[in-house]
Amino acid sequence: MSARRAFRRPLSRRRLPVPAAVVAITAALTLSACGSGGSSGGGGQTQFVQGTGGVDVVKDRAxxxxxxxxxxxxxxxxxxxxxxxxxxxIVVLNVWGSWCSPCRAEAKYLVQAANAYKDKGVEFVGLDTRDPDPAPALAFEKEFKVPYPSLYDSAGKLLxxxxxxSLNPQSIPSTVFIDRDGKIAARAIKALGEDELRDTLDPLVAEK
Structure with missing residues (x-):
């Protein structure tokens, strides 16, 4: 072997560091799209209990x-x-996307509840995610006659x-219920129906 070959070293490829923000956003976008998700979120810290129909509730306000x-x-x-x-x-925050079939399935129930609870101090807010163009999401709102606004969060930064x-959104759709004090009181990581919305909202409305 010649001296020239003996001292030849393979060229190494430099790995550029990935910005932390990109890593974090990527992690947020790994939420299971239109999946049922899992019952997680740190029960030991949030003191939540598994409710019927996959709705986790924090009954102890403190x-x-x-x-x-x-x-x-x-x-x-x-x-x-x-x-x-x-x-x-009371704020009902629904995480959704125009491309999500379960989101379409629950839309009519969210609209019904938003109208029924409007005079009871309940506000609904959508959080539209993973829609690179707002046009399909606006068409979704028009189709279902959605009476409340949706924050546009295509990259998942708000998530x-x-x-x-906490009882954070972990699937699409997810719905987070925020009490009058701005605290997270409940979370659903599935499409909701009429009964589940009512059974979760009524106790919050009754809180004084």
Whole structure:
């Protein structure tokens, strides 16, 4: 072997570091699309109990965690700050996408509940995710006559704001119920029907 060959070293490929934000957003987008998800989220920290129909509820109000900052542009380009604009109200946050079949299945029940509970201090807010173009999502809202706004979160950045170990959205669709104090009171990681919405909302409305 010649000296020239003996000292020849293979060229190494430099691995560029992946920005943390990209990693985090990628993790958020690994939510099971239109899946039923799992009953997780840190039960030991949130004191939640598994309710009927796959709805987790934090019955002890002192154990509820604060909802994150949920603010940004809606599908129609308006500014929305959930904590500020719906202060003192119960908020039902539904995570959905126009491409999601279970989201279409539950839409009529969400619309019915939004109209039925409007005068009971309950506000519904959508969080549209993974729609690279808002046009299909706007068509979805028009088709189902959705009476409430949806934050446009195509990259899933707002989903990252939910605190670790909380009843955070873990599938699409998911629905998070926020009490009058801005705390996360319940979460569903499945498409909801009329009975499940009523059974979750009525106890929150009754809280004083």
């Amino acid at each position: 154990s509820r965690q604060s909802a994150p900052d949920l603010s940004g542009k809606t599908l129609d380009g308006k500014d929305l700050d959930v904590a500020k604009d719906h202060k003192g109200k 990252l704001r939910f605190p670790k170990g």
